[in-house]
Amino acid sequence: MDNQEDIKKINSVGLFALIIGAIGVSVAGFGFYQGLTSEDARPLLSWLIGIAFWLSIALGVLFLTQIWYVFHARWPTIIRRQCEHCFSALPWLFLLFLPLLLIPFVSDNPGILWKWMDGTNLLPGGHELVQDDPLYNWKAAYLNPTFFAIRAFLYFGVFIALAYFLKKWSFDTDQTGSVENIHKARRLSSVGLFLLATASTLAAIDWFKSLEYHWFSTMYGVWFFAGCMRAALSALLIYCVILSTKGYLKGVFNQAHRYDLGCMMLAFTIFWAYISFSQYFLIYNANIPEETFWYNIREHNGDGVHNSWWIISMLLIFGHFLIPFLLLLWYKTKVVIWKSIGVAVWILLFHIIDLYWNIIPGKVVDLDASNGYYIRQFSVEVFDIAAIVGIGGICIWAVCSSMLKAEPIPIKDPNILKSLNHSE
Amino acid sequence: MSEIYGIIASFKDTPDLYHAAEKVRDAGFKNWDTYSSFPVHGMPEAQGQPRSKVPVFTFLGGVTGFTIGTLMVWYMNAFDYPLIVGGMPFFSPVFPFPIMYELTILLAAFGTLGGMFITNLLPQHYNPLFNSSKFLEVSGDRLCIAIEARDSQFDRDQTRAFLESIGGFDIEEVEA
Numbered sequence: 001m002d003n004q005e006d007i008k009k010i011n012s013v014g015l016f017a018l019i020i021g022a023i024g025v026s027v028a029g030f031g032f033y034q035g036l037t038s039e040d041a042r043p044l045l046s047w048l049i050g051i052a053f054w055l056s057i058a059l060g061v062l063f064l065t066q067i068w069y070v071f072h073a074r075w076p077t078i079i080r081r082q083c084e085h086c087f088s089a090l091p092w093l094f095l096l097f098l099p100l101l102l103i104p105f106v107s108d109n110p111g112i113l114w115k116w117m118d119g120t121n122l123l124p125g126g127h128e129l130v131q132d133d134p135l136y137n138w139k140a141a142y143l144n145p146t147f148f149a150i151r152a153f154l155y156f157g158v159f160i161a162l163a164y165f166l167k168k169w170s171f172d173t174d175q176t177g178s179v180e181n182i183h184k185a186r187r188l189s190s191v192g193l194f195l196l197a198t199a200s201t202l203a204a205i206d207w208f209k210s211l212e213y214h215w216f217s218t219m220y221g222v223w224f225f226a227g228c229m230r231a232a233l234s235a236l237l238i239y240c241v242i243l244s245t246k247g248y249l250k251g252v253f254n255q256a257h258r259y260d261l262g263c264m265m266l267a268f269t270i271f272w273a274y275i276s277f278s279q280y281f282l283i284y285n286a287n288i289p290e291e292t293f294w295y296n297i298r299e300h301n302g303d304g305v306h307n308s309w310w311i312i313s314m315l316l317i318f319g320h321f322l323i324p325f326l327l328l329l330w331y332k333t334k335v336v337i338w339k340s341i342g343v344a345v346w347i348l349l350f351h352i353i354d355l356y357w358n359i360i361p362g363k364v365v366d367l368d369a370s371n372g373y374y375i376r377q378f379s380v381e382v383f384d385i386a387a388i389v390g391i392g393g394i395c396i397w398a399v400c401s402s403m404l405k406a407e408p409i410p411i412k413d414p415n416i417l418k419s420l421n422h423s424e
Numbered sequence: 425m426s427e428i429y430g431i432i433a434s435f436k437d438t439p440d441l442y443h444a445a446e447k448v449r450d451a452g453f454k455n456w457d458t459y460s461s462f463p464v465h466g467m468p469e470a471q472g473q474p475r476s477k478v479p480v481f482t483f484l485g486g487v488t489g490f491t492i493g494t495l496m497v498w499y500m501n502a503f504d505y506p507l508i509v510g511g512m513p514f515f516s517p518v519f520p521f522p523i524m525y526e527l528t529i530l531l532a533a534f535g536t537l538g539g540m541f542i543t544n545l546l547p548q549h550y551n552p553l554f555n556s557s558k559f560l561e562v563s564g565d566r567l568c569i570a571i572e573a574r575d576s577q578f579d580r581d582q583t584r585a586f587l588e589s590i591g592g593f594d595i596e597e598v599e600a
Contacts, residue, residue, distance in 0.1 A: 277521065284518055287510065329483065331475060423465060 006248055007404060014400030017393045024390020025096070031383030032099060036107055042376070043383045044113045045360055048100060050387030052208065052355050053231070054395045055093050056224070059200050060232020061086045062163055063225070066189035066196065069166075069182075075260060077419035078252055078409040082240055084170055086232075087163035088402040089395035094156040096391055101152050104145035116213045117145050124363035124373035135214050135290075143213055151206060158199040162192045167402075170410055177412035200224060208359050215294045219279035223358075226272040231351045233265045234344035241341055248408055255335050256422045262334030265347065269328060273321040297361050302371045308378040312357050320350040352388065427600040429552035430456075430572040431583050432559055433592025438464055441567040444590045445470040448569060451586065455575040459559065459568040478539040485535020486528045493524035556598045570598065 028050060031043030061083040068076050104110035104117045111118025111130070116139075119131030130136050136143070165188055169181040201221025209220045237258065244253040283291045298309040324347055333339045356378065363373040410416055435441040438460070445458050449472035458467060497520035501507055506514050517524075541547070553559045553570060562568055569592065571583055580597070587595055 281518065281521065285510070329479070331479070 006408075009246065009248075010400050010403050014397045017396035017400060019393070021390050021393020021395075021397055024386045024388075024393055026390070027386035028383050028390050029099075031381075031386065036103070036109065036112065039109055039112060041112050041364075042379075042381060044100070044103075046381055046383035046387045048113070048207065049352070049355050049359055049384060050391040051093060051097050051100070052359065053352055053388055054089060054391050055097075056228040056231045056351070056355075057235045058086055058089045058093060058163075058232075058395070059159065059196070060228035060230075061236060062090075062159065062166075062196060063193070063200075063229060064232055064236070065166055066162070066193050069186045069189035070193060072186070074415040074418035075257065075422040077413050077415045078249070079236060079240060079257060079261070079419075081170070081406065081408065081410050082236060082243070084167045084406075085399045085402040086236075086239075087167050088398040090156070090160050090163050092394050092398050093391070094160065096394065097152070097156070101149055105149070110145065114148075114210055114213075116143050116210065117148075122365045124365055126365055126367050126372040139213060143210060148206060151202065155199040155203045155206075158195045162188070162196060166192075170413075171406045173410060173412050174407050175412075179414055182414065197221075197225065200228065211359065212294060212362055214290060216291055217279055217283070217294075219275055219282070222275045223272075223279060226268060226275045227351055227354060229268045230265065230272055230347055233261055233268060234347040234351075237261045237265070237344045238341060238348075241337060243408075245337075252409060252420065254422070256424045258337070258340055259331075259334045259424055260422075262328060262340050262343075265343070266325070266328035266334075269321060269324050269347070273325070276316075276321075297363060297375045298357065301375055302373075307375060309357065309361050309375075312353060312378050316350065316354055316357060320347070320354055324350075428573050428580070429555070429598040429600040430570050430575075430578070431580075431587060431595060431597055432553065432556050432568050432570040433587040434558055434594040435567045435569065435592060438567065440591050441569070442467065442470050444569055444592065447590045448571065451577070453571055453575050453577055455572040455578075457570060459553075459562045459566075459570065461563050461565070477543050478536060481535040481539025481542070482532050483535070485538070486532035488535075489527035489529070489531030490524050492531070493520070493527035496527075497523055552598055552600050556596060558594050558596060559598070573600075 028043070028047055032047050035041065035043035064076075065080055065083045067073075068080060100113065103113060109118070111121040115121050116130055116136055119129060121130045122128070123130060123133055141147075166185050169185045172178065173181045201224065204221050204224035208224070209215065209217070240249060240253045240257070240261075243249040244251075280295065283295060297307075298313055299306065300310065301307045324343055327333045327339075327343050333343060360376055360378065362376050364376050365372065366374045409419075433444075435444055441458060441460065442464060445467065448456055449470065458464070458471060494517075498515050501509075501520070502514035508514075509519075512519055558566060559568060559570070569587065571578060571587070577583075584595055584597075
């Protein structure tokens with residue numbers, strides 16, 4: 001980076017993001033503390049959603065980068081550098097995740113967020129304790145706080161290590177022009193994709209799915225992968241368009257790149273719908289209570305009356321799939337800047353709703369209720385917004401600091417010319 | 425002189441062909457085409473061609489497939505012979521979705537194939553261009569532009585002079 005004007009701009013955006021991030025994280029952190037003291041899990045779920053949203057983008061670009069390496073894709077070489085900047089968010093996300101990980105070890109109420117962490121928690125309905133629950137005891141060898149914490153370190157270890165090496169070798173190529181770096185990155189990616197797929201699948205199971213540890217689904221990890229890819233492609237498109245309109249990538253990131261990112265957005269929109277529907281469809285057809293309850297609480301209360309999640313479910317079908325799908329079918333949507341940005345923002349918003357839908361609903365023990373529990377309903381809390389904005393601020397600041405350390409595009413990458421001259 | 429199909433001109437190399445195509449486009453001709461044995465990047469733009477209409481056929485095929493799939497399952501399971509399967513409703517958008525989806529894909533693919541044939545005017549077993557010995561060399565190393573006589577701007581002498589002026593050689597009239 002030599003352009004003084006760009007450095008100044010990036011510095012000020014980074015500083016602004018850091019301030020917003022610090023404020024947001026403080027507010028969300030206050031909610032976190034209050035949630036712990038007042039035994040209310042909702043602000044902790046806000047924190048989890050904030051982490052989940054930004055982590056899904058970071059993991060998505062990590063997937064994308066490795067997929068591009070493995071397929072020897074040449075057109076996205078200029079976009080790959082922007083992905084590498086996004087990697088810098090991962091260590092900070094790990095740091096921000098640590099408070100959740102510490103709950104079972106330092107809090108008086110270890111099972112406040114993940115119910116299974118406290119054997120003395122009442123099961124919904126209030127007849128039995130978690131420690132007497134056969135379903136928990138079968139799963140206890142996997143679902144116990146110590147192993148859970150070890151796994152979280154392993155997952156982040158995989159994420160951060162892959163990101164570190166891919167970024168290091170790519171940045172090093174800027175200086176040395178060494179093709180060996182590209183070969184190394186390609187070799188790492190072919191192993192890294194397996195590692196990342198395993199780690200992100202198990203992470204989704206641990207952090208989101210185990211909130212309702214009674215449930216079974218073999219699709220869950222793939223659902224998270226689909227969400228990661230959609231969020232990452234949309235975020236990348238927005239990021240690159242901002243960079244090109246502000247002059248940083250002007251004339252470099254062109255219509256053909258936007259068109260191809262748009263095509264991938266369409267593909268993963270279909271993929272997400274396919275995965276989400278398959279999960280529902282298998283459970284619907286099998287009709288086994290151990291599995292159907294997860295969808296039941298997302299449709300109606302114990303008395304069969306539709307609850308707030310029903311409308312969210314419908315919103316996901318039409319808003320997260322049908323509308324972006326139909327829009328992205330049109331060529332114009334993929335190449336006209338404001339249209340493609342509109343769809344990208346839309347997808348990101350619905351990705352957040354999708355995370356809400358997967359993370360928030362749950363049976364909360366309430367001995368005064370007729371059936372001994374109530375279902376946590378949809379609501380947008382201040383702490384949700386604070387967590388999403390705050391953690392986002394920290395991530396964007398990390399990305400900005402990374403942008404100062406490298407060229408805007410991998411200038412000595414052997415494939416750079418193919419990428420610059422990319423046409424539809 | 426007999427009726428002619430058009431005038432064909434050859435060009436030296438791909439950039440020549442490309443720029444000549446741009447000039448023919450800018451001169452306002454409509455019924456003409458470029459011929460080469462390999463695809464030339466950016467040629468549709470140089471020829472001023474609009475985007476392909478095939479996606480429209482794909483979409484219509486997909487919509488037809490989806491509708492047929494839905495109606496078929498409804499007719500069979502809920503109307504003609506209502507059948508209880510596994511306690512599910514006679515008709516719901518959930519269980520027959522694989523059928524709706526598969527028919528959408530199948531007919532969208534048929535739509536694409538059919539649309540490609542229709543927009544390419546295929547199958548077409550004969551084209552008057554085959555009368556030109558120069559055109560037959562296009563499958564080797566010749567690069568050609570042919571302007572058809574049915575174009576409203578076509579004029580035997582002027583079009584020939586025009587093709588010459590944009591760098592064409594071996595210019596000959598093609599019999600209809």
